[in-house]
Amino acid sequence: xxxxxxxxxxxxxxxxxxxxxxxxxxxxxxxxxxxxxxxxxxxxxxxxxxxxxxxxxxxxxxxxxxxxxxxxxxxxxxxxxxxxxxxxxxxxxxxxxxxxxxxxxxxxxxxxxxxxxxxxxxxxxxxxxxxxxxxxxxxxxxxxxxxxxxxxxxxxxxxxxxxxxxxxxxxxxxxxxxxxxxxxxxxxxxxxxxxxxxxxxxxxxxxxxxxxxxxxxxxxxxxxxxxxxxxxxxxxxxxxxxxxxxxxxxxxxxxxxxxxxxxxxxxxxxxxxxxxxxxxxxxxxxxxxxxxxxxxxxxxxxxxxxxxxxxxxxxxxxxxxxxxxxxxxxxxxxxxxxxxxxxxxxxxxxxxxxxxxxxxxxxxxxxxxxxxxxxxxxxxxxxxxxxxxxxxxxxxxxxxxxxxxxxxxxxxxxxxxxxxxxxxxxxxxxxxxxxxxxxxxxxxxxxxxxxxxxxxxxxxxxxxxxxxxxxxxxxxxxxxxxxxxxxxxxxxxxxxxxxxxxxxxxxxxxxxxxxxxxxxxxxxxxxxxxxxxxxxxxxxxxxxxxxxxxxxxxxxxxxxxxxxxxxxxxxxxxxxxxxxxxxxxxxxxxxxxxxxxxxxxxxxxxxxxxxxxxxxxxxxxxxxxxxxxxxxxx
Amino acid sequence: xxxxxxxxxxxxxxxxxxxxxxxxxxxxxxxxxxxxxxxxxxxxxxxxxxxxxxxxxxxxxxxxxxxxxxxxxxxxxxxxxxxxxxxxxxxxxxxxxxxxxxxxxxxxxxxxxxxxxxxxxxxxxxxxxxxxxxxxxxxxxxxxxxxxxxxxxxxxxxxxxxxxxx
Ligand code: SF4
Ligand code: SF4
Ligand code: SF4
Ligand code: SF4
Numbered sequence: 001x002x003x004x005x006x007x008x009x010x011x012x013x014x015x016x017x018x019x020x021x022x023x024x025x026x027x028x029x030x031x032x033x034x035x036x037x038x039x040x041x042x043x044x045x046x047x048x049x050x051x052x053x054x055x056x057x058x059x060x061x062x063x064x065x066x067x068x069x070x071x072x073x074x075x076x077x078x079x080x081x082x083x084x085x086x087x088x089x090x091x092x093x094x095x096x097x098x099x100x101x102x103x104x105x106x107x108x109x110x111x112x113x114x115x116x117x118x119x120x121x122x123x124x125x126x127x128x129x130x131x132x133x134x135x136x137x138x139x140x141x142x143x144x145x146x147x148x149x150x151x152x153x154x155x156x157x158x159x160x161x162x163x164x165x166x167x168x169x170x171x172x173x174x175x176x177x178x179x180x181x182x183x184x185x186x187x188x189x190x191x192x193x194x195x196x197x198x199x200x201x202x203x204x205x206x207x208x209x210x211x212x213x214x215x216x217x218x219x220x221x222x223x224x225x226x227x228x229x230x231x232x233x234x235x236x237x238x239x240x241x242x243x244x245x246x247x248x249x250x251x252x253x254x255x256x257x258x259x260x261x262x263x264x265x266x267x268x269x270x271x272x273x274x275x276x277x278x279x280x281x282x283x284x285x286x287x288x289x290x291x292x293x294x295x296x297x298x299x300x301x302x303x304x305x306x307x308x309x310x311x312x313x314x315x316x317x318x319x320x321x322x323x324x325x326x327x328x329x330x331x332x333x334x335x336x337x338x339x340x341x342x343x344x345x346x347x348x349x350x351x352x353x354x355x356x357x358x359x360x361x362x363x364x365x366x367x368x369x370x371x372x373x374x375x376x377x378x379x380x381x382x383x384x385x386x387x388x389x390x391x392x393x394x395x396x397x398x399x400x401x402x403x404x405x406x407x408x409x410x411x412x413x414x415x416x417x418x419x420x421x422x423x424x425x426x427x428x429x430x431x432x433x434x435x436x437x438x439x440x441x442x443x444x445x446x447x448x449x450x451x452x453x454x455x456x457x458x459x460x461x462x463x464x465x466x467x468x469x470x471x472x473x474x475x476x477x478x479x480x481x482x483x484x485x486x487x488x489x490x491x492x493x494x495x496x497x498x499x500x501x502x503x504x505x506x507x508x509x510x511x512x513x514x515x516x517x518x519x520x521x522x523x524x525x526x527x528x529x530x531x532x533x534x535x536x537x538x539x540x541x542x543x544x545x546x547x548x549x550x551x552x553x554x555x556x557x558x559x560x561x562x563x564x565x566x567x568x569x570x571x572x573x574x575x576x577x578x579x580x581x582x583x584x585x586x587x588x589x590x591x592x593x594x595x596x597x598x599x600x601x602x603x604x605x606x607x608x609x610x611x612x613x614x615x616x617x618x619x620x621x622x623x624x625x626x627x628x629x630x631x632x633x634x
Numbered sequence: 635x636x637x638x639x640x641x642x643x644x645x646x647x648x649x650x651x652x653x654x655x656x657x658x659x660x661x662x663x664x665x666x667x668x669x670x671x672x673x674x675x676x677x678x679x680x681x682x683x684x685x686x687x688x689x690x691x692x693x694x695x696x697x698x699x700x701x702x703x704x705x706x707x708x709x710x711x712x713x714x715x716x717x718x719x720x721x722x723x724x725x726x727x728x729x730x731x732x733x734x735x736x737x738x739x740x741x742x743x744x745x746x747x748x749x750x751x752x753x754x755x756x757x758x759x760x761x762x763x764x765x766x767x768x769x770x771x772x773x774x775x776x777x778x779x780x781x782x783x784x785x786x787x788x789x790x791x792x793x794x795x796x797x798x799x800x
Contacts (some may be wrong), residue, residue, distance in 0.1 A: 037767050040653035040665050060669040061656045063676065064649070309764050417640065 002029070008314060008453035010483055012176035012246035012397035016317040018620040019395055024345060029318055032449045044588030045078040051199035072203060072454070078589035079205035081272070082565070083212035087193035087432040087619055089566030090215050092332055093224030093527055094186045100229035103368050105147035108140045112368040114268060117143050118235040120570040122410075126228045129166045146232070150225055156185040165230075169537055171546030174195035175604060181214035181573075189218040194441060205592055213604075216569035223567070226527035230299065236268045237302035237406040237524065239415075244482035247400035248307040253289035254280045254386040256379065257309055257318055260330030261525065265352055265366045266292075268375040269328065269546060272302045276379045283383045290293075293318065294333045295475055295525035301405050302524045308403070311479035312447035316341045319349075322393035326382035330366070331356040333446065333561065346388040348381050358404060361616065401485035402613065404476070405522035409534045412521065418510035425542045428470075428505070432551065434634060436470045438501030439625035442532040442571075443477035443520070445556030445564045448582055454480040456581045458559030461486065463618035465519055468497035469625065470536075475526035482522065491519035492568045529567055533574060548575025548605020553621050557581030557614060568572050572596075572606035577624035579609040579617050635716055637655050638755075638762060639781040644772035645681065647688035652677040654767030658756055659677045673746035678753040680740065690734055690773060692764065693753035695719050699730035701741060701752075709750070718755045726750055 004014040007029045020027050033268045041047040041057040048068050051053040056068030060079060067073050072080075106112035117123055122145060124134045132145050153161055157238045160182045165173060181625050193215045196202035201210065233236075249255050256273075258266040273288045280288045291309040292300050300306040309318050312333065318324050326348040326495050327338060334351075339360030342349040349361040354376070357363055362381065365609045366374055416424040433436045440523045441464050457480040463470060473481055486495070492504050496519055504516040511517075523531045532554075540547045554571045556564055558581055571578045586592050601607040609624070611617040649702045653665070660668035660675035695712075699719050702710045703732050706769035709725035710732055712718070718727065726749040733741045741752045756762040774781065 037650070039648060039650055039652060039769070040657070041649070043665060059649075060653070060665075061674050061676065063674075065653070447665070585665055587669065592669070 002033070002141055006452050006579075009458060010245070010310070010314065010453055012310065012399045012483070013314045013317055013453060015397040016246075016314075016320050016395075019239065020320060025320065026307050026337075026340070028313055028335065028449050031337070035631045041588075043583070043585060045081050045585035046074050048072060048077040049078065050080065058403060060189050061462035062476075066296055070200060075205040075206070075589040076590045077594045078202045078586050079204075079212075081207040082445050082586060082592065083208050083215065085479050085562040085565045086212045086215045086569055087190045087537050088353055089561065089563035090186065090190050090219035090222060092563050093219050093226060093566065094154070096332070096527060097222045097226035097229065098151070099228060099262060099264060100233060101147050101150035104127065104143050104229055104233060108144035112371070113235055114371040115230055115368065119232050122228070122231045122236050126232065130162050131166070140161050143232070150200070150229065153221060153275060154185060154187045156391060157186040158184070159183055160187065161218060161221040164217050164227045167202050167224050167534070168574070169540050169546050171540075176217065179210060179213070179603065181210055181217060183218040183221065186218045186222055189215050202297075205589065206595065209592065209595060212569060213573050216566050216573055217314075220530065220533070220570040220574075223527040224322055224530035224533070227524070227530045230263050230527075231408070234299075234303050235264050236406040236410050237275060238411050239403065239404060239405040240302070240305035241302060241404055242305040242307045243400045244308045244403040244479070244487075245399045245401055246287075246309055246318065246321065246397045248291050248309050249321055249396045250286065250289045251320070251394060251396060252286040253322060254285045254287070254379075254382050255291065255324050256282070256292050256382045257291050257324055257327045258296045258300055258306070259293035259315065259327055260296040260356075261294065261332040262296065262330045263303070264331055265371065265375065266296045266300050266328070267303065268371045269378065270300050270306060272372055273379060276383070277289050277377060279380065280383050280386070283387055285383070286385050288379065288382075293327075294479070295527070296523075297530070298405075298475065298478065298525040302408070302522070302528075303406075304404075308479050308482055310478040310483065313449050313453050314447070319345055319347045321396050322346075322390065323387065323396050324377065325385040326350055328352060328378055329356070329358075332563070334358070335343065344494075345393060346385055346390060346424065349387045352378070373377035380587045389595060399487070401483060403482035403485075403487040403522070404489075404518040405487065407472075407480070407521040407523050409523075409531045409538075410537065415511045415517070425539055427503075429539065429543065431499070431503045436468065437470045438622070439553065439628065440470045440472065440553030441538075441621060442529065442552070442554045442576075443471065443473040443476055443481070443556070444526065444554060444567060445530050445559035446476045446492070446556045446561055447480065448560045450582060451558045453558070454484060457481065458484060458486070459614035460555055460557055460618045460621070461520060461578075462495050463615065464621060465495045465500060466497050467622055468500040469622070470500060470503075471520040472532050473520045474529050474532065477558075478520070478522040478524075480558075481520050484491060486520050487518045487522050489513065489515040489518055492516040495519055526563060526567065529571075536574070536576075545632070546575060546605070547629055549628065550575075551625045551632070551634075553577045553624050554581070554622060555579040557619065568608065572600060572608060573604045575605035577607055577609055577621070579611060579621055581612055581614065583610060583612065583619060584608075623631065635774050636777055637781070638765060639774050639776065641716065641772050641774065642687070642689060644770045645688040645690050646770055647681055648769060650767040650769060651679055651690060651773060652681060654763040655679055658759070658763035664696060668734075673769060675741060676744055676751050678740070678751060679744060681752040685739055691738055691740055694720065694738060696757065697752075700735040700737065704735045706731070717742070719752070720757075721750060721752055722752050723747065723749050729754035
């Protein structure tokens with residue numbers, strides 16, 4: 001058994017882990033230990049089961065087979081597996097986006113009254129960007145056209161994906177054309193990847209990787225669309241203050257966690273919760289206390305200030321507090337083990353999506369047409385469960401931190417506009433040029449059981465902040481920072497280098513914060529990485545250079561999902577040096593490894609930095625930023 | 635002394651044991667680095683496929699080991715207490731007498747130095763690497779008597795079941 005510090009740096013999680021040991025409750029860390037050592041072929045990416053003659057494995061030591069039955073070698077197999085992972089990630093992000101598009105369309109057609117357009121300005125902005133005329137149209141009409149344009153993106157079109165072509169720099173579009181990686185349909189490019197990697201199709205590792213890049217661009221479209229449509233339906237986030245970590249559970253309230261990725265149901269639950277307060281009180285509770293986990297949590301945090309309780313790898317721990325009455329999940333990153341954990345307590349695990357059921361959970365199927373009613377039904381179940389709570393089992397770790405969130409692109413630009421109304425980006429650019437800000441880093445991705453939870457995030461971020469790097473974070477990366485108090489002005493005072501501190505303070509004062517902006521700006525969920533891309537694109541366009549020249553880097557030091565592989569690939573394609581803190585399953589092919597970490601730099605400007613030591617990773621990221629500065633003559 | 639025993643009915647042929655053995659005998663002892671080392675780290679056990687069965691084979695560290703007797707240079711020696719047969723590369727002349735007399739064919743060859751290589755029972759570890767890597771516990775590390783008892787209990791259970799049915 002590893003010490004708790006080697007499992008998580010989050011004090012709440014450490015406390016729960018000690019409890020788990022005492023109560024002999026199985027957690028994700030136990031299951032990981034039981035899996036060790038993991039299969040080396042899988043770790044290297046050299047296992048193929050794409051046909052029924054397999055599975056085939058390539059011996060990395062050269063004694064055993066060097067080719068699969070069909071003749072595919074390690075390079076082909078590794079490239080194929082990677083491309084398939086990108087396709088899976090793309091399917092997840094774009095499935096989420098498609099779901100929102102259907103809802104917007106349903107509302108426009110009068111079939112989903114619970115989903116009125118909340119942000120007309122954003123609707124118009126998106127329509128205009130897509131080239132849809134807005135004048136003289138009412139909201140319904142425009143919503144219908146935008147939703148239809150979105151749905152058109154999924155099948156094969158005669159033209160490039162609008163959600164790529166209209167959202168990136170001219171330079172990136174030209175690169176995509178040059179290398180023949182222009183996606184014309186999200187679903188069609190996913191199916192193209194599955195086709196070309198199936199038995200006996202594409203065997204050229206380089207060609208397959210370009211196919212993966214094309215798919216990653218479709219993933220970007222899916223992410224961006226998900227952000228746009230969520231903003232239209234639920235409002236574009238504005239800065240909010242909340243609290244984070246397990247201390248947000250209240251011993252006397254009906255505690256309900258919203259987990260998964262899509263705001264469709266969770267936003268409605270937030271909307272109806274106030275109506276259910278009296279029922280909760282009638283059951284003896286002080287009220288309803290909502291909290292978030294993973295990106296569903298981020299969506300309701302960004303728009304409603306719902307506190308995040310925990311993230312990613314530690315999701316089971318919330319149930320272990322004995323104080324959670326219901327966990328409502330939609331899809332993605334929801335561990336099936338939650339059902340087992342819920343069995344040991346009174347917690348109701350409620351699945352809501354037809355494509356995401358978990359044995360042992362209660363399934364209440366979500367329907368757009370009756371969303372409010374379903375949301376009420378779910379909260380009623382939570383209230384029922386509250387009555388069965390066993391006070392003897394309640395154990396809430398008492399850790400909370402203040403956290404600022406809600407930094408959409410619009411909110412960031414608005415904040416900058418307080419400093420310079422005519423040219424909002426100027427303060428940012430001037431400070432980068434002057435060297436007060438060395439560069440920008442976007443943190444993204446999950447926690448990973450192989451890395452002590454949050455350790456890599458905290459180590460890399462603090463080191464970059466000390467070196468005056470302006471920090472953005474999304475997804476469970478932002479969650480990690482929230483739980484440790486890094487999304488606060490106080491963290492700026494404590495960790496930012498002098499240059500960065502001065503800039504964040506100037507902006508903070510201009511927006512009336514009375515102090516600096518938080519050390520790290522929470523831009524939203526994983527699909528909201530598109531917001532960071534928007535900022536990079538705006539800065540690049542303003543400077544008249546392409547993104548691959550900017551001192552901007554990305555880091556996913558604790559990533560887990562195939563979605564993260566897709567995002568990482570589009571970040572590299574966008575031109576960003578992108579750090580990953582784990583060894584991806586590609587080392588079985590020295591060729592593919594070299595392409596991803598070196599050769600691709602000559603093509604798209606971005607490249608992967610694989611570094612498992614967080615301190616060294618910070619050094620490498622700083623090095624990449626300095627190289628870019630030098631390139632710009634700074 | 636503990637020995638490595640193979641529960642033949644449990645092997646799924648995943649080759650994790652082979653990989654782990656090679657990694658254990660690399661300089662870095664880390665898969666990701668080991669794959670680019672030279673000389674190439676080698677496995678010392680072999681999962682063979684015969685009569686549709688997966689058969690992991692490794693040195694049995696035989697009593698009065700034939701390979702030790704055949705080795706004229708003193709490269710192969712057997713520990714008088716543990717009975718583990720080890721090989722000293724510097725003394726090996728690559729004559730392959732050991733290979734010829736080993737009844738199980740588990741002496742291999744390092745191509746770079748043209749010397750024999752064989753299982754050394756992982757002297758740096760409490761549990762041999764191959765045993766630890768085996769996901770189905772087809773490989774176990776225990777006393778001979780313990781293993782016999784395991785087999786006996788499994789057989790007994792089978793008998794007991796049929797006995798109760800009758
Ligand atoms: S596609 Fe080729 S390498 Fe893959 S399982 Fe089939 S034969 Fe083996
Ligand atoms: S090959 Fe080496 S170990 Fe084997 S018998 Fe000859 S000298 Fe001894
Ligand atoms: S005991 Fe060690 S040397 Fe012998 S086969 Fe197993 S892993 Fe290889
Ligand atoms: S690790 Fe175990 S199951 Fe896998 S091949 Fe070796 S003996 Fe068989």
